Amino acid sequence: NAGVMQNPRHLVRRRGQEARLRCSPMKGHSHVYWYRQLPEEGLKFMVYLQKENIIDESGMPKERFSAEFPKEGPSILRIQQVVRGDSAAYFCASSPRAGVDTQYFGPGTRLTVL
Amino acid sequence: AQTVTQSQPEMSVQEAETVTLSCTYDTSENNYYLFWYKQPPSRQMILVIRQEAYKQQNATENRFSVNFQKAAKSFSLKISDSQLGDTAMYFCAFTTISGAGSYQLTFGKGTKLSVIP
Numbered sequence: 001n002a003g004v005m006q007n008p009r010h011l012v013r014r015r016g017q018e019a020r021l022r023c024s025p026m027k028g029h030s031h032v033y034w035y036r037q038l039p040e041e042g043l044k045f046m047v048y049l050q051k052e053n054i055i056d057e058s059g060m061p062k063e064r065f066s067a068e069f070p071k072e073g074p075s076i077l078r079i080q081q082v083v084r085g086d087s088a089a090y091f092c093a094s095s096p097r098a099g100v101d102t103q104y105f106g107p108g109t110r111l112t113v114l
Numbered sequence: 115a116q117t118v119t120q121s122q123p124e125m126s127v128q129e130a131e132t133v134t135l136s137c138t139y140d141t142s143e144n145n146y147y148l149f150w151y152k153q154p155p156s157r158q159m160i161l162v163i164r165q166e167a168y169k170q171q172n173a174t175e176n177r178f179s180v181n182f183q184k185a186a187k188s189f190s191l192k193i194s195d196s197q198l199g200d201t202a203m204y205f206c207a208f209t210t211i212s213g214a215g216s217y218q219l220t221f222g223k224g225t226k227l228s229v230i231p
Contacts, residue, residue: 033218042118042205042221043159056216091159095217102149103209103219105159 002027004094004106005074012112019079019086021109025094032075033103034060034067037089049075050098082113116141118208120222127196128230134181135191135225137206146210148182148189149219154202162204165189196229203227 005024013019025032030051035043045059049069060067064082069075079086089110093103117140127133139148150162165173165182172180177197181190193200206222 033216035219040223042223043219045216045218045220048216048218056218059218089157093159093219099217101147101217102161102164103217104161105151107156107158110157 004029004092004104006090006092006106006109008109009107010110010112012114013082014114015083016081019082019111021077021079021090021092021111023075023077023092023094023106025075025092026096026104029094029096029104031095031098032069033093033095034075034077035091035093037091037108039088043091046077079111082111084113087111087113116143116208116210116220118206118220118222120206120225122225123223124226124228126228126230127193129196129198131196132192132194133196133227135193135204135206135227137189137191137222139187139189139206139208139220141187141208141210143210146208148180149207149209150178150180150191151205151207151221152200152202153205153224154199159205163191193227198229198231201227201229 034046037043047060047067048056064080066078089108091108092106095101146167148165152160163175177194203224205224207219
């Protein structure tokens with residue numbers, strides 16, 4: 001049973017470009033969380049999605065950031081017009097059901113903005 | 115708002131010895147879960163152990179155990195017989211239902227543990 005998959009593992013963008021980060025949850029999991037980790041910091045919650053629905057985006061910046069989890073395919077975190085401050089590791093986690101439960105993490109995508 | 119505090123930015127332990135990592139949290143909720151995650155140099159987040167707040171018995175997983183003190187809002191991790199592979203960042207995390215209906219994890223800033231041969 002494959003774990004949570006994220007790609008790419010490393011992404012380099014120039015200021016002003018778009019970044020697309022993908023997350024495939026574990027098989028049977030329909031709940032996806034996105035977190036951001038700045039250098040020397042813990043992970044910070046960004047958004048929680050179920051299939052085709054955004055449930056909680058309270059941790060997501062209001063501009064330039066968006067997320068989706070379509071009926072088919074991976075969850076996508078999209079960052080438009082990236083700035084240097086977006087450089088961070090972005091982690092996706094999945095869980096099998098709603099409610100308090102263990103979240104299983106992917107390996108993360110390290111975004112570097114030049 | 116929930117907060118998680120890890121007061122030890124760095125710790126070291128001799129191989130085969132025991133070390134305890136501290137964590138305190140603040141919440142007004144009664145139903146919640148606590149976790150310890152390990153992040154080795156590969157940066158993968160690995161679940162070490164979890165504790166349900168309604169359970170009085172402390173969780174254990176092989177060499178890892180917790181001391182959960184609900185009244186004091188304390189959740190420390192004890193690692194026995196430390197191994198070189200235990201070298202990593204350790205994050206304490208908390209989850210409960212949020213006002214928006216999600217179960218987001220709130221993380222502490224982490225403790226960097228080095229196991230010395």
